[in-house]
Amino acid sequence: MNGYFDHNATTTLHPAAREAWLLASAQHWHNPSSLYRDAVAISAIEHPSVRMPSRNALDLPVNANGIVEPEAVKALISTQRPALVSVMAANNESGALQAWSEIAALCREQSVPFHTDAAQWIGKRDAANLGECDFITGSAHKFGGPKGCGFLVLPAEDSRLHFMRGGPQESGRRAGTENYPAIEAMVTALETITPDLGEIETDQSQRRDDFIATLRSRFDGLRVISEAAPRLWNTVLMVMPAHHNLKWLTALSRRGFSISTGSACSSGKEGSSVVVSALGASAEELKRVVRVSGGWQTSAADWQALAAAFDVVFDELNRGGRPR
Helix, strand or coil: CCCECECCCCCCCCHHHHHHHHHHHHHCCCCCCCCCCCCCEEECCCCHHHHHHHCCCCEECCCCCCCCCHHHHHHHHHHHCCCCEECCCECCCCCEECCHHHHHHHHHHCCCCEEEECCCCECCECCHHHHHCCEEEEEHHHCCCCCCCEEEECCCCCCCCCCCCCCHHHCCCCCCCCCHHHHHHHHHHHHHHHHHHHHHHHHHHHHHHHHHHHHHHHCCCCEECCCCCCECCCEEEEECCCCCHHHHHHHHHHCCCECECCCHHHCCCCCCCHHHHHCCCCHHHHCCEEEEECCCCCCHHHHHHHHHHHHHHHHHHHCCCCCC
16 A cells, blocks of 8 residues: 655655666766866745745735736736746645646736746656746656755746846856756656646546545535646545644554645645645634545555544544544
């Protein structure tokens, strides 16, 4: 049984990525920056990695399903003329898919740079059209690559914005020496999993929905965030009917299941779900939020075993935390 249900936080290193990392470390150990060669307006639901550097940014509201509506972006662009618009491709907490392609087109019409945080999209859905965005960020460990490695895609000749500054060996855009083995492992992981994403999405979406149906049959008052919106196939963000989310996490962990309260980057904060907060949830509801995020190989039996564990834990918490 695989009880790991926090894939939106991090994934295991893919075997192909590990092999690529080892090979690159052994054969291509030179400095990749050397001259020789060996033959901002942001949405209200953005990840803290985008929100914190943009603390003075304008917030784009979301609708009842946690979606940024393109019309809201259009209105903001016409009245405020922001230097940058940033809307994530898929939300890390609820899994809700954003209209990034339509928003990118709106920004392009008005000559406003557009950035999308594609960390959760890449490795779960087809990334072929992400090139419509001016700036794209992604993180390797979200799709089977190594931690500490990611990317920022920049327009080839666009000098309107400088996210980072660095030395001339990196065209002035970053400092330091690239971690080439990690980059090679990241690319290999993505190339390995991409061909199977269509089949994975079909199978896993059904398993996710069956999991929700099972919980609904057992819990009155269960609330699934962004349930009416298109979502990532692996993600369920829920407001539990009772009990503090940390109690749920602790009790489920004792039974071999790993879930989360939302974004790990906000997990030190009381009631930390950015999405549920943006939807107007009360402080008490925020304390009952849990996130379940499966992976490419999470089986139907794994999903149902987690549902059964939720049921057992609910009885336990109702009895004051006394295990059966």
